[in-house]
Amino acid sequence: MSNSERVVLVLGGAGIVGSGIVKALLDKGFRVAVISRDSGRLEKLRSFVSPDTREQLTTMVGNVGSEEEAEQAKQALLKEVGKVTDVVSSLGFSWWQGGPPHTQSLKDLHWVIDTLLYSTFVSWKTFFPLVRDDPERTYTFITGGAGEKLLMPGTGFLTVGAASALAFCQVLREEYPELPCKLNQVRIDAGVASPDRMTPGYLNHLDLGQAVAALVERRNASHKVVNVTSADDLKTVIQDKAL
Ligand SMILES: NC(=O)c1ccc[n+]([C@@H]2O[C@H](COP(=O)([O-])OP(=O)(O)OC[C@H]3O[C@@H](n4cnc5c(N)ncnc54)[C@H](OP(=O)(O)O)[C@@H]3O)[C@@H](O)[C@H]2O)c1
Numbered sequence: 001m002s003n004s005e006r007v008v009l010v011l012g013g014a015g016i017v018g019s020g021i022v023k024a025l026l027d028k029g030f031r032v033a034v035i036s037r038d039s040g041r042l043e044k045l046r047s048f049v050s051p052d053t054r055e056q057l058t059t060m061v062g063n064v065g066s067e068e069e070a071e072q073a074k075q076a077l078l079k080e081v082g083k084v085t086d087v088v089s090s091l092g093f094s095w096w097q098g099g100p101p102h103t104q105s106l107k108d109l110h111w112v113i114d115t116l117l118y119s120t121f122v123s124w125k126t127f128f129p130l131v132r133d134d135p136e137r138t139y140t141f142i143t144g145g146a147g148e149k150l151l152m153p154g155t156g157f158l159t160v161g162a163a164s165a166l167a168f169c170q171v172l173r174e175e176y177p178e179l180p181c182k183l184n185q186v187r188i189d190a191g192v193a194s195p196d197r198m199t200p201g202y203l204n205h206l207d208l209g210q211a212v213a214a215l216v217e218r219r220n221a222s223h224k225v226v227n228v229t230s231a232d233d234l235k236t237v238i239q240d241k242a243l
Pocket of ligand 1 (some may be wrong): 011012013014015016017018035036037038041062063064065067090091092093094095115119142143144145162188189190191192193
């Protein structure tokens with residue numbers, strides 16, 4: 001199956017990390033679909049990708065964090081693009097520094113878990129059946145290293161949310177050790193930003209996108225965690241030395 005025959009659904013494709021992945025996939029000749037709750041973000045995404053690839057991008061308003069709406073979005077998407085061969089899941093939020101736990105409410109914690117874990121679970125349950133039984137199909141999770149340590153004071157709920165996403169990916173690897181499709185995880189232990197917002201130590205979302213697109217294109221391994229902490233790690237992935 002050539003890239004132009006593959007349709008990659010990028011969950012969270014309108015976000016900072018996701019948009020870099022969408023652009024890189026389109027530049028490699030894939031067809032790409034993105035579902036977002038915000039039509040304005042989808043418009044921004046359409047103007048961000050290379051103009052000559054825009055026709056290969058399908059965008060749709062929807063909420064993949066709700067069981068009912070995710071199912072509706074799936075049906076609408078299949079009607080429009082026919083099939084989904086690959087999924088990249090990059091759901092969540094970029095940054096959270098709301099303060100130490102004693103200053104937070106249960107509602108704050110709900111929001112964090114909702115955004116990082118529940119949306120990841122619900123969308124996986126909805127879209128995974130589309131790729132599960134085919135060795136030529138892939139499902140790739142994007143996660144953050146924040147789940148293993150406190151990044152700085154006041155970011156505790158970010159750690160709780162990111163840790164729950166890391167644990168979910170681990171559970172999937174162990175619960176489903178034998179799967180026809182390629183199930184992988186990219187664990188990013190660094191900040192990610194667009195070129196105009198780069199600060200030292202951050203990864204450019206365009207470079208990260210190219211690395212993730214290379215993994216999706218190769219689909220030569222499964223049940224792997226690809227650790228990324230630096231731009232050099234991204235080069236290693238692109239040159240096929242990471243797996
Ligand atoms: N940015 C970083 O520095 C960084 C570093 C390491 C790891 N990561 C990881 O990368 C992932 C994405 O982060 P990001 O920086 O790209 O965040 P972002 O810019 O806030 O984008 C997150 C995306 O998730 C989507 N989303 C969340 N809940 C959703 C729901 N219920 N239904 C549909 N879409 C939903 C948002 O969709 P809408 O368009 O609908 O709002 C948004 O497009 C996270 O898991 C994060 O842990 C990020």
